[in-house]
Amino acid sequence: MSEAVSFGRQHTGDLRLEAEVVVVGSGAGGAVAAAILQEAGHDVLVLEEGGYVHPDEHARMRPSQSLRHLWREAGLTATLALGDSPLINVMMGRCVGGSSMLTGGVCFRIPETVLHEWRQDHHLHDMTPEHLEPYYREVEEAISVQEVPKEMRSRSTQLFGLGAERMGFKLESMRRNTSGCVGWSTCNFGCPSGAKMSVGRTYLPRAQAAGTRIWSDCLVERVKIEGDRAVGVSGRVLNREGGRPGGRLTVKAKQVILAAGSLYTPLILKRSGVGRASAQVGRNLTLHPAFRIMARFEEEVRGGQGALQSAFSSHYEPEGIQFNSVFVPTGVLAATQPGVGDAHAERAAMLPHLAMFGANLHDDGGGTVHRIIGREPVVTYRMADKDRVAMRRALRIAGQTFFAAGAKEVFLPILGAPAMDPDQFAAYDLEHMPARRLECTSQHPLGSVRMAATAGAGVVDPDHQSWEVRGLYVSDGSVVPTSLGVNPQLTIMTLATRFARRFLGH
Amino acid sequence: MNPGPPELDITPHPLVALPRPMKPGSIPLPAARGEARRSGALSQATLHTTRAVADAVFSREGHAPPAERMDWVMDEYADLMARTTGRGRLMFWAATFAVGRVAPLLIRRFTHLTQLDLQDRIRALEAMEASPLAGILIALRAILCIVYYEHPDAARATGMPLGPLVKS
Ligand SMILES: Cc1cc2nc3c(=O)[nH]c(=O)nc-3n(C[C@H](O)[C@H](O)[C@H](O)COP(=O)(O)OP(=O)(O)OC[C@H]3O[C@@H](n4cnc5c(N)ncnc54)[C@H](O)[C@@H]3O)c2cc1C
Numbered sequence: 097m098s099e100a101v102s103f104g105r106q107h108t109g110d111l112r113l114e115a116e117v118v119v120v121g122s123g124a125g126g127a128v129a130a131a132i133l134q135e136a137g138h139d140v141l142v143l144e145e146g147g148y149v150h151p152d153e154h155a156r157m158r159p160s161q162s163l164r165h166l167w168r169e170a171g172l173t174a175t176l177a178l179g180d181s182p183l184i185n186v187m188m189g190r191c192v193g194g195s196s197m198l199t200g201g202v203c204f205r206i207p208e209t210v211l212h213e214w215r216q217d218h219h220l221h222d223m224t225p226e227h228l229e230p231y232y233r234e235v236e237e238a239i240s241v242q243e244v245p246k247e248m249r250s251r252s253t254q255l256f257g258l259g260a261e262r263m264g265f266k267l268e269s270m271r272r273n274t275s276g277c278v279g280w281s282t283c284n285f286g287c288p289s290g291a292k293m294s295v296g297r298t299y300l301p302r303a304q305a306a307g308t309r310i311w312s313d314c315l316v317e318r319v320k321i322e323g324d325r326a327v328g329v330s331g332r333v334l335n336r337e338g339g340r341p342g343g344r345l346t347v348k349a350k351q352v353i354l355a356a357g358s359l360y361t362p363l364i365l366k367r368s369g370v371g372r373a374s375a376q377v378g379r380n381l382t383l384h385p386a387f388r389i390m391a392r393f394e395e396e397v398r399g400g401q402g403a404l405q406s407a408f409s410s411h412y413e414p415e416g417i418q419f420n421s422v423f424v425p426t427g428v429l430a431a432t433q434p435g436v437g438d439a440h441a442e443r444a445a446m447l448p449h450l451a452m453f454g455a456n457l458h459d460d461g462g463g464t465v466h467r468i469i470g471r472e473p474v475v476t477y478r479m480a481d482k483d484r485v486a487m488r489r490a491l492r493i494a495g496q497t498f499f500a501a502g503a504k505e506v507f508l509p510i511l512g513a514p515a516m517d518p519d520q521f522a523a524y525d526l527e528h529m530p531a532r533r534l535e536c537t538s539q540h541p542l543g544s545v546r547m548a549a550t551a552g553a554g555v556v557d558p559d560h561q562s563w564e565v566r567g568l569y570v571s572d573g574s575v576v577p578t579s580l581g582v583n584p585q586l587t588i589m590t591l592a593t594r595f596a597r598r599f600l601g602h
Numbered sequence: 603m604n605p606g607p608p609e610l611d612i613t614p615h616p617l618v619a620l621p622r623p624m625k626p627g628s629i630p631l632p633a634a635r636g637e638a639r640r641s642g643a644l645s646q647a648t649l650h651t652t653r654a655v656a657d658a659v660f661s662r663e664g665h666a667p668p669a670e671r672m673d674w675v676m677d678e679y680a681d682l683m684a685r686t687t688g689r690g691r692l693m694f695w696a697a698t699f700a701v702g703r704v705a706p707l708l709i710r711r712f713t714h715l716t717q718l719d720l721q722d723r724i725r726a727l728e729a730m731e732a733s734p735l736a737g738i739l740i741a742l743r744a745i746l747c748i749v750y751y752e753h754p755d756a757a758r759a760t761g762m763p764l765g766p767l768v769k770s
Contacts (some may be wrong), residue, residue, distance in 0.1 A: 119722045157754045160682055170686035172693065240609075248767065277769030291765065329621045338684075399765045427751035432746035436727040437661045472687055511737050 100328075101148045101192060101304075103314030104333045110343040111314070111333045115141035118329055118349035120316045121193020122362065124585050125592045126355030127295035128235070131303035132596035140308045141347065142300075144189035147333070148312040154197060154286035159425045162285040166191040166198065169472075171522035173359075173427075175383075175463070175538075181479035182536035186385055187353045188357060192312050193296035195292045195357065195539070196585065198387065200283045200405040201272035201292050204582035205239045205590075207413070212360040218577050219549035220558055231593040235586060238302075239273035239293040248279050250402025252451035253421040255393065255405060256494075259420075259501030263493070265411035270421075272405065279421050281404045288349055314345050315471070319352050319568055326352040326568035341471075351567050355592075358541035358574040359465055359473050365545065365555070366467040376555050380546050381463030382579035383458045383477060389421060389491060390507040392434065392499035392515070399423045413458065413494065414494030418485040418581055419494065422454040432507065436515075450507075451498065455490040458581030459483045461510075465544050475541075480531055484531045495521050505569075509535040540584050545574035562593040571595050611706075647675060650693055651702040654716045656746050658723040660756070666720060671753055678749045697742045705730040705739070733761035 104111065116139040119126045126142060134140040149157075149165055154308050161170040161172045168190035175184040189195035192499030208230070214223040235241075246269060249257070257267040277291040290297070304310065319329040332341035356362045362371075362378040407417040423429075426447060433443035460480035465473045479487075494508045495516075505515040508526075511533045518525060548554025551563040555573055561569040571592045572582055580587060646653075653676055657666035666672065678726035683691055702715045705724075717722060730739045750756050757764070 160749050162749070163686040164682050168681055170688045172686050172690040174693075250767070278769075280765070281767075287603060398763045401765070403767075409665055425748075425751075426757055427748040427762055428753045429762075430760065431747035433747075434731060436659050436731065437724040438663065440659055441662050444760050447762050470689075472689060511740070533694055587675070 102309065102311045102312050103148065105147065105335050105339060107270075107333055107343070108337055110346070111254060111311075111312070112346045113141055114348045115139050115309070116145060116349065117141070117214065117353060118347050119353045119571075120353055121194060121355035121360070121572060122192050122295070122300060122358060123144075123189060123355060123572065124196045124285075124588045125352065126194070127196065127299040128302065128589045128592035129308070129353055129355060129571040129596045130308050131299040132593065133155045134303050134306040134526055137599050138302065139425070141349070142303070142310040143311050143314040143316055143329070143331075144192050144194075144196075144310065144346075146189065146250050146312065147339070148192040149197075151193075151197070151287070151290065151292075152240070155288045155290065157286050159282070159427060161283040162574045164384040173399065174329045175320055175475045175477040177532055178476050178478035178485065178518060180531045181462070181477055182385065182531050182534040184385055184477055185537045186359070186383065186475065186541055187537060187539050188359065188541070192310060193294055193300060193368045196295040198284050199292070199585055201274050202344065202382060202405050203236070203271045203273055203586040204238075204580075205580060205588050206415040206580060210578065210580055213579050218553070220547065220577065228594070231597070232586070234275060234593050235589045239298050239589070240275045241271050241273050241276075241586070243269050243271050244277075244403050244406040245269075247285060248403040249406045249421070250279070250281065250399050250423060251397045252399030252405050252423055252453070253357055253402065255391075255397065255451045255501045256419075256421065256453040258496055259497035260409060262327060262500040263497050265409055267407040267409050267421075267424055270406055270408050272403070277403055279402045282425060283404045285425065301561065313339065315341060316356070316364060317347070317367055317371065319354070319364065321368065321471070321565055321568075324564070325566045326487060328352065338494060351569065353569045353571050355570070355572040357572050358433055358477060361572055361574045362465045362544045363473045364468055366537065366602050370562060370568070371530045371555055373564060374552050374555065376546065376548075376553070378467070378542045378544050380461055380464035381465055381475065381477075381544040382459050382542050382562070383463055384540040384542075384579060384581070385479070385483065385487065385536050385538060386454060386456045386540075387450050387487075387491075387536050388454050389405065389494035389509065390452045391503035392446055392449050392505045392507075393451060393503055396448045400425070413581060416458040416482065416487055416581070417490045417493070418456045418458065419490075420454045420456060420583070423452055426498070427550065434542040450502070453494055453497070455494060456581070457483050457486050457490070461579065463541070463544070463545070474505070479531050487534060488526050488529060492526055511535060540573070540580075542576040542580065542584055543568050543575045543578060546576045546577045548577065559589075559598050569595065569599070616669045616710060642712060643691060644680055644695065647696050649680060650675070650716055651698050651714075652679060652742070652746070654723060655698070655701055655727065655742060655751060658720060658727055658749065659743055659746060660750055661720060661724065667756070671755060675746070675750050679751070680743070682749065694742065694745070700735065700738050701727070701730065701742060704735060707715065
């Protein structure tokens with residue numbers, strides 16, 4: 097793919113470009129739209145703020161190198177917690193390929209209960225499984241979505257599965273966009289076997305083969321609007337020392353597609369003065385607050401061997417909880433361990449005995465993207481009462497599940513909580529634990545520029561076009577009307593396909 | 603217009619076998635390794651305090667890890683900080699500042715953490731971990747751990763297996 101990527105960082109001075117369609121952001125939503133429109137004969141230009149790293153080079157990186165070169169803010173972005181809410185570490189890609197380069201590959205279709213809500217409460221009447229079927233199929237084929245064989249489950253996942261069975265629920269096999277996975281378990285930091293079919297290996301090369309120009313290191317700040325029409329974008333080329341903003345970036349285009357993700361698309365819209373009428377831009381952000389529960393077993397678990405993510409349980413979905421298998425690299429695992437000096441070393445020696453499982457909350461929202469001075473947005477998040485209940489319940493169930501599988505101790509992601517044996521865990525007052533003590537992450541920001549059937553209720557219409565500005569579209573996670581309760585990349589890519597096909601009049 | 607990608611300046615993953623030949627490097631690095639420290643992304647004083655914390659956290663039986671390993675860790679840490687945003691750096695500067703000043707007070711030592719010997723530093727950090735300010739130390743230790751355990755010797759010492767499930 098690299099041959100056709102132009103490096104903004106190496107361009108001197110200002111940069112002026114012209115295209116029929118300009119796509120801002122090269123992640124899951126942007127890459128899909130770019131490929132489909134270019135293949136249909138449109139002249140597409142993709143602008144990406146982050147740098148370019150070939151997936152093969154990503155595969156060679158250590159996790160901290162991946163953090164430095166592909167992750168936004170080196171993975172350190174955090175929300176401001178409002179009320180009794182956790183501080184949430186929001187993770188995103190900032191590179192050609194966007195967050196798609198960092199996924200665990202998990203692919204879920206939109207649950208029917210969620211589609212029902214979109215039809216019933218949001219009046220998006222054609223959001224039915226039948227209507228979406230051809231778009232799902234197109235994406236699933238393009239990115240090679242397949243079920244993870246049971247043999248690829250790590251011992252960590254097997255143990256949680258064993259506990260689950262004893263507790264009366266089951267793990268099901270996940271589907272992922274991989275081809276030839278051998279179970280390195282490092283998906284988030286690069287795939288050494290080249291098996292993960294991110295947009296960097298699928299849609300972007302396709303777009304380029306059809307003629308799309310991709311510019312890295314180009315920060316879009318505003319949409320240029322004349323009358324009620326978008327006519328291009330402007331921003332800065334990140335070509336000063338240290339990747340700081342340098343030359344001016346000016347792009348003339350007939351159509352503008354924003355695909356900068358759920359935190360940055362609203363920022364660009366706000367800077368451009370779009371959305372003042374509805375006051376919806378930046379609101380309705382959902383995060384799927386996520387956390388990991390760890391357990392120590394007598395046996396060596398070697399949790400990092402196997403598919404990083406292979407199994408899930410939606411048994412507790414009615415309570416807003418989804419359990420997903422997951423693991424982390426050694427350093428990240430060690431980072432979860434307490435202690436200084438010998439006490440830390442003792443804990444580090446236990447790492448091979450640790451198993452881990454993840455939980456996501458199907459949250460009610462409560463997030464807002466604010467524009468302040470500077471390049472980065474401020475994100476506030478107020479956890480809903482229902483989600484606080486679900487969080488405590490998820491911790492309780494996960495702990496019990498590991499003990500049912502024979503764990504000696506569990507480690508809850510609660511600031512200051514000690515390792516607990518079964519008795520200590522049973523006695524621990526989780527039910528009154530303040531949510532602000534939860535160590536929480538999010539990989540799934542959604543909904544801050546949501547699609548709506550009427551102008552006042554959202555930012556874009558069901559064809560992804562801005563309610564206010566003609567020729568301005570959004571194709572990324574920000575349009576997803578509500579929290580999904582499941583990993584979103586397939587949804588985002590499917591909606592992007594639907595958008596692009598409708599744009600083409602199909 | 604574009605002179606083409608510059609030489610890649612990343613150390614290959616020492617623990618990962620390459621599945622196929624690589625294309626020539628193509629990461630345009632914002633700043634070469636080492637420059638991050640010179641450019642003042644983090645001050646020498648902040649790095650000095652961070653090193654004092656790291657030596658204590660990763661010490662064994664009263665000895666800090668080998669100086670060469672810790673130099674490597676500090677280079678990597680500084681480079682990582684140089685590549686986050688000003689906001690991220692500010693957060694870690696504040697965390698380091700707080701640990702440097704507050705931890706000694708918790709063991710009734712009225713001096714800076716860097717002035718304490720290793721034993722006292724360990725005690726001070728343990729006291730901080732047990733205090734309501736634990737979160738600050740945990741954040742700093744977390745980033746240090748991510749970098750520290752990437753050093754092949756440190757990684758090996760954990761006994762974590764490396765490599766894929768399916769061996770060809
Ligand atoms: C660590 C991690 C693991 C994940 N695992 C999974 C998984 O297993 N399954 C799953 O379904 N989902 C997963 N996700 C979530 C999934 O990757 C995202 O939901 C999805 O990729 C988001 O697509 P997007 O198009 O909305 O945004 P992104 O893919 O984030 O793309 C947005 C792009 O826009 C660029 N950009 C931002 N601002 C500007 C600007 N001003 N100018 C130019 N460019 C800009 C960004 O740099 C970025 O590259 C994961 C995410 C992360 C971070």
